[in-house]
Amino acid sequence: FEFTLMVVGESGLGKSTLIQSLFLTNFFGNKTSPAAGERIDQTVSIDATTVDIEEKGVKLRLTVVDTPGFGDAVNNQQCWQPVIDYCNEKYDQYLRDESGLNRRNIEDHRVHCCLYFINPLGHGLKPLDIEFMKQLHNLVNIIPVIAKADMLTPKEIKALKMKIMNEIQENGIKIYTGETDDDEEDNADIKELKEIIPFAVVGSNTLLEVNGKRVRGRLYPWGVVEVENKDHCDFVKLRTMLIRTHMQDLKDYTQDVHYENFRKKKLMQ
Amino acid sequence: FEFTLMVVGESGLGKSTLIQSLFLTNFFGNKTSPAAGERIDQTVSIDATTVDIEEKGVKLRLTVVDTPGFGDAVNNQQCWQPVIDYCNEKYDQYLRDESGLNRRNIEDHRVHCCLYFINPLGHGLKPLDIEFMKQLHNLVNIIPVIAKADMLTPKEIKALKMKIMNEIQENGIKIYTGETDDDEEDNADIKELKEIIPFAVVGSNTLLEVNGKRVRGRLYPWGVVEVENKDHCDFVKLRTMLIRTHMQDLKDYTQDVHYENFRKKKLMQ
Ligand SMILES: Nc1nc2c(ncn2[C@@H]2O[C@H](COP(=O)(O)OP(=O)(O)O)[C@@H](O)[C@H]2O)c(=O)[nH]1
Numbered sequence A, B: 001f002e003f004t005l006m007v008v009g010e011s012g013l014g015k016s017t018l019i020q021s022l023f024l025t026n027f028f029g030n031k032t033s034p035a036a037g038e039r040i041d042q043t044v045s046i047d048a049t050t051v052d053i054e055e056k057g058v059k060l061r062l063t064v065v066d067t068p069g070f071g072d073a074v075n076n077q078q079c080w081q082p083v084i085d086y087c088n089e090k091y092d093q094y095l096r097d098e099s100g101l102n103r104r105n106i107e108d109h110r111v112h113c114c115l116y117f118i119n120p121l122g123h124g125l126k127p128l129d130i131e132f133m134k135q136l137h138n139l140v141n142i143i144p145v146i147a148k149a150d151m152l153t154p155k156e157i158k159a160l161k162m163k164i165m166n167e168i169q170e171n172g173i174k175i176y177t178g179e180t181d182d183d184e185e186d187n188a189d190i191k192e193l194k195e196i197i198p199f200a201v202v203g204s205n206t207l208l209e210v211n212g213k214r215v216r217g218r219l220y221p222w223g224v225v226e227v228e229n230k231d232h233c234d235f236v237k238l239r240t241m242l243i244r245t246h247m248q249d250l251k252d253y254t255q256d257v258h259y260e261n262f263r264k265k266k267l268m269q
């Protein structure tokens, strides 16, 4: 089973920590963030790392595509272009493989899901967030997450989610909500997902002891944030959707909608 | 007693909340943040609000200069220029008043202190932070603060402060540390300040009850962050320095160093 997950967001939003919390594997190795002075004209690079992991007895070849440099410069004009190029390159490659002789063993390197990390600090989406999602929503499944949600009170999370969803609607952005046309029997799940998105996540690779239990969390002078506590954040719900209930659907939707979109455009040229 | 405090940092860093927590007065009124879509080409505006307040029996005419739009656009090139222009305008005005007939009643609108809000999310200073401070450190007293410090554990705060101070030193940036040449007797205070800067602050205008006491704080499912608790953040230390111990020194340093700098350059033209 192959799956490619792309991770996009400015540096420091806890992306590597979250990926490691989700898959319990360190995908980003020992990254060294360049000094701020060097990042002034930095461009976006695309780094793909593939690891074979096992999830509930299922062997999974997971590729995580990181996008260091995204949103970090003083001038972020067009910083989404390398991401668009990467997705198109993978579609191009798949199209060639599909039309080739050895069709039975095609490797699927297409991006099946893009986790877009939203900065929890602002008053909603930034211009860059809107621009990115508009440029990519017809190219790849986008799941927006509110990063480092432990800096928001429950009231603030609720208000921010509403604001973000309104801005997404107003800008005609289509994000992945796990909804498909033939979803009669899935209605309860879909409805629940639509109410949670964007997922307010907290990640941690630190093990702490709380009430005699070992939990992943963040220790503050005023309390412990438990990553897997549903009252503390949506980490468990994101993990469930991504790995347990919707992994196949994310691949199907990529194949049936985004890739088809690409094929049509390509063949009409 | 007049004092002008400028507040700089991207929107959402808790600037208005912190100013209100410091002076218990709402300087920013009911601001409406423009929708993200409108902020793409937004420029920086400079808004000054003056309020007469009383601090420990001392009447203070406090002007807070806000800089909405700073760092919020997709392209933030030169977004510090309006701030530089504003500071120079005030120096220009003072120079003219000083050379005029009515010298006894000069109003001092010069910026005595610039609180620069650093985003706690990143891995240190951003290119924009460095550029801003380099452009303004010879023009105005800069006091850097780490905004929304309740999203960092004590260990992370310590590491971030060290990283920021290293980056400030490496870039030859001069920030205000309350240190003057004739500081023999102040050594203990100065030393303490130098170890705390940048102040890791948390602000709140919500009153909560903790152990029977009413405190300003933020209520999370995992605990309460108390703004005035020294174990929780440096809010009290910043307030003490700004309002109690160093307000006069900030004005003196502006007059004796920054303004003199300006005067020399102006007279040599
Ligand atoms: N407050 C908070 N901090 C986090 C969270 N996840 C990670 N961090 C911290 O944020 C810093 C940067 O995390 P990292 O995963 O390297 O961010 P990345 O640059 O987006 O990959 C580290 O100090 C982490 O401990 C979170 O959910 N909440």
Ligand SMILES: Nc1nc2c(ncn2[C@@H]2O[C@H](COP(=O)(O)OP(=O)(O)O)[C@@H](O)[C@H]2O)c(=O)[nH]1
Pocket: A151, A152, A156, B010, B011, B012, B013, B014, B015, B016, B017, B018, B147, B148, B149, B150, B151, B201, B202, B203, B204
């Ligand atoms: N986590 C955290 N949130 C804060 C803090 N101060 C303010 N906020 C919240 O951040 C949001 C934006 O605050 P605001 O003062 O309007 O930010 P400004 O745009 O920089 O003026 C509000 O929801 C505040 O309640 C803080 O110290 N920590």
